[in-house]
Amino acid sequence: MATEPAFGSAVPTLSDDSRARGPWTQALHRFSRDGSALAAALVLVVVVVASLLAPIYAGRIAGVDPFSSNLEGEITLAGENIPVLAPSTEGLGIGVIPIGPTWQLNTYFLGADEQGRDVLARLLYGGRATLFIGSASTAITLVLAAFVGICAGFFGGWIDRVLSRVLDILWAFPIYLLAISLSIVLLNSRIELGPLVIDSSSLIIPIIIIGVIYVPYVARPIRGQVLALRKSDFVTAAIGLGVPPHRILARDILPNVITTLIVFVPLMMALNIATETALSFLSLGVQSPGASWGTIIRDGQSLLYSRPWVSTAPGLVIIVTIVALNILGDGVRDAFDPRAKLRP
């Protein structure tokens, strides 16, 4: 179901006739001259590298295990011993508060969560899970959307009608219900698809859910594009000449669709990262003690009023990543489709 569609219909505008020869070299060339896109790419590289370096940070710099509870731990700060989880001693003496940000890179930079775990270390590890889920689900969306969109657009007729209605159902379906239901169904029954075993702790679940729900979002514009291509002069001519359909698909349709898909990649990544956060609230996704940006926000939510940084930090990281992905997306679109560069 479309809940506050964070990206509405910010669909990249690709014109129908962007059928240039050798678009890749040209695109790369144009891209390399786009300052803001390069800056965005740099930001993303930093995010990815930081996530990859998570074990080094956790192990060497902070010296913590971000995946096990540290309820009795103490740290030394400015010569003072401070418990990681401090029971309140003032007033009624109720409540236990985890340590706040120390702003010192070697110890609890962003403070601890309710299990006494280092938030920064979890944030770095969480980046791995989130980025992985984001990319894998994007791949699923794009492959399925391309398949559905091309089938519907190229063959038309009843295939188109059936596929379009299926997309409608999928788009209007209450995805949270499916998510809740799946999370319960998978509690003690596993889905086995040949060698692939899916249980509820598997990352495959959020990946598939996120991947599938956005298929209509991408498949619709692709269907439109293929429909337009199908009716363009060169395809009509090819059909008239008796060129077999698979040839036409491979030579004339697919290259165009692929450039559209490439434009969708950063956008879908951004969208999927946002969705991962939402699914984490339903306990669907990365399971404890693992971390993703979404689960850290959820853990931080209960600490919002006492330790706001626990949920603010992943929130900010998500915002920066999504902004960077979108700027990159613009850059990629402009690089592939100079007309859309939209200069007067």
Next chain:
Amino acid sequence: MTASQVERERFVRGRSCIQPSLSIALVALGLFPGLSHAAENRADLMQAHRGGTVRVVAKSAGGTIDPQINYAPLYWSYYGGVYDGLVTFRKAGGTDSLTIVADLAEAMPSVENAGKTYVFKLRKGIKFSNGKDLTTDDVVASFQRIFKVSSPTSGTWYKDIVGADACLAKPADCTLDGGVVADKSKWTITINLTAPDGEFLDKLSMPHASILPAETVGKDVGIDPIPGTGPYAFESYDPNKALIWARNPHFKEWSVEAQPDGYADRFELRFGLTADAQVNAIINDQADVMFDQPPASRLAELGTRFPTQVHLDPQLAFWYLPLNVNLAPFDNLKARQALAHAIDLKAVVNFFGGRNLATPTCQILPPGMQGYKPFCLHTKDPGSKWTAPDLEKAKQLVDESGTKGQTVTILTEDGEISRNIGSYLQSVLNQIGYNANIKSISGNIHYGYIQNTSNKVQISVTQWYADYPAASDFLNVLLGCGSFREGSDSSPNISGFCDKDLQAQMDKALALGITDQAGELWAAIDQGMMKQVPLIPLFNPKQVTLVSKRMGNFQFSKATNTWAYTLGWVR
């Protein structure tokens, strides 16, 4: 700082505002429980504090408003001032509430026929909020209605009434012939049981045994409130907005102990705020009482900045881990003992809000319950209380049990505290040699899900609150053979534990009622159960209630785990 100190602080504040005489203040605080309802003082207090509207906030509505069907804590908290039974727990705070007093009955019943017959004399002159007089017909009809509407407890609490079998089989034609008999000329009600039941009066004090007008429909009324006899009557109910109750114009106080007139004129319970938003609303003077517990992470802030507005009240309840004794690895006694030794209860208590809010416990019965004798079997130095975890012993027991390396899945609900306990449990299980993972599901489904044996839950985190203060409500309900029902979502014996000897002892204790002998027996059963560790007790929680600055005389009834709201005032 203890709760009583808080009370004293509140007293000092109270005096500076309204300056009542010292004795009145002390009475109001319940420091002279025996005198607390002396008529003249009450009249003074009534004059000083009567009136106003109390604004209550809660997360969401609590289901049907029918007092004979609803079984959720939300409305059970508020039925007290609207409906009456033949008897009731005294409307008072703390342990004063534990006494059962006559309510619609003139006096406590005479018990005859070796505990199988109860005779009540009904009070005269009581009217329902619709103006109709209360008669013996209403009482008989209300008991029939328990079965006609398939009340949740009809087959458990009231099954011993003569004729109940037929009623359970065919609810629509329920007569309870020979079970509940009215004598119109003598104005008495006689209830006959098929077997003596030491807890029958407790059960009659519950909302499910409320006396309603005889003409009330024999099905769930849903959102249309039924008239009652208490000082208040429900005015309107919309599960998406609010439940509102105001003074019952036909109410005349007949017993201060059983059903005192209330101070406030009106109560508005609004739904739809998250727990955090409820806390904000009270701090910002937008509401007077929050029904839900404040989130654990707000407690330090509240305890420091608003100590006078926070009330801590011990409850007859405990949090525990049911261990499925029919599934590996916890079908092995040593595996169960190992986990019991390994858990650091101090850490678990901290998730709930620290030692001032929860007390570690190693037994099933909570403090203050009949048969409570403190003991702790699974700790570093076994004795009367928990001291420290014993990881060495735990690891050794796991080794001996031969269950090392097995996979354990912990099932928690998705609330903050449960998830935290689950996460901690996961590290403990991994530490002592298991391969643990954790799943959390929506709190609305969790309790039914973990009860059902076909879901094969090995271990979970849950809690139990007494319906009424009786040992059997813990031991027999949670671990009795009768409450284990395979394949059913309604099987509160989650562990699937059934021990013939212990069950025989429980049956014996049940028949004895509230006697010293029964107390001894329950204490022994408590120990006997814990020797087999069908569940691991964690702690006894305290109720945390946050109220507004103007809320006075907040009293929490220990017997019913509810706020005795007719005693509170906002003026």
Next chain:
Amino acid sequence: MMLAALVQRLAQMLFVMFGISVLVFLIFFATPGSDPAARIAGKNAAPETLVAVRHDFGLDQPLPVQYAVMMKKLFVTHDLVSFVNRGLKVVPAIIEAAPVTLSLVFGAAVFWLIGGLAVGILAAAWRDGFVDRILMILSLTGVAIPVFWLGEMTNLLSQNRLHDTLLFSWVPALGYVSLHADPTGWFKALLLPWLTLSLGFIGIYGRVLRANIVETYQEDFIRTARAKGISETRVLLRHALRMSLVPFVTMFGLDFGALVGGGALVTEVIFGLNGVGKLTYDSLQSLDLPVIMASVMYASFFVVLANAIVDMTYAVLDPRTRSH
């Protein structure tokens, strides 16, 4: 011809709604622990009681019969009642919740239309300049902020941290205030939810509008207009903007439909507004099938309707689609 297309579209809408309802129904009953009987009956209910409750609610009937009965109660007799809040009639509940959602969505729409137009026009006017860049980065940030996070932060500041300061002391308690009972209270209660909900949309609409205006600048008629010596402001507002509004309006239709259908769920929950979204959320939380079914039908009706309307207007408005 036009009528036939309309009928066909209607049939398709019905098919989609039918598909969704069947899926919801099947998924519900495939979920372990969703059987409402035990939850309705209460804790520790005896087996006899469970049987009685199950029979009472028709839960002992075959699934297709249950489905048919539920659809009949929902669409024909309008007396479908909730499993959780028994006696709560679902259809009136949704009708009663609709004004809250409409208030929220209409108000937010005003903000996001004005905001989107302003951002789009200003950015296009100074395209590729400093203002454009700042506006585009801000828009992207607005788009990237998760709504629930923004809402929580808004509450943290306005209800707690800064509640006693001049900035937020006017903020009333969370919850809805009826418009005709207290117009000022209504406005105060909804202002922050409006801003929260509209922020992301302002970002999207601003970006889309800018892109469309700039694209229109490449069209011949703009060049002609410029060549005629019409002022740049006039070219922008009278010619380019008007052409760019078509996709803007269709987008608005889709989003508006989804939000009226209960898509503003997160905002409603965080701000304690008892609208259709909150109803949907609560019913999902408690697995209350009748309410889930009703709110899903209601939502999908608006989503599908908006889709159809947008498709049709697009066909009428956009000559390119028509030529195919």
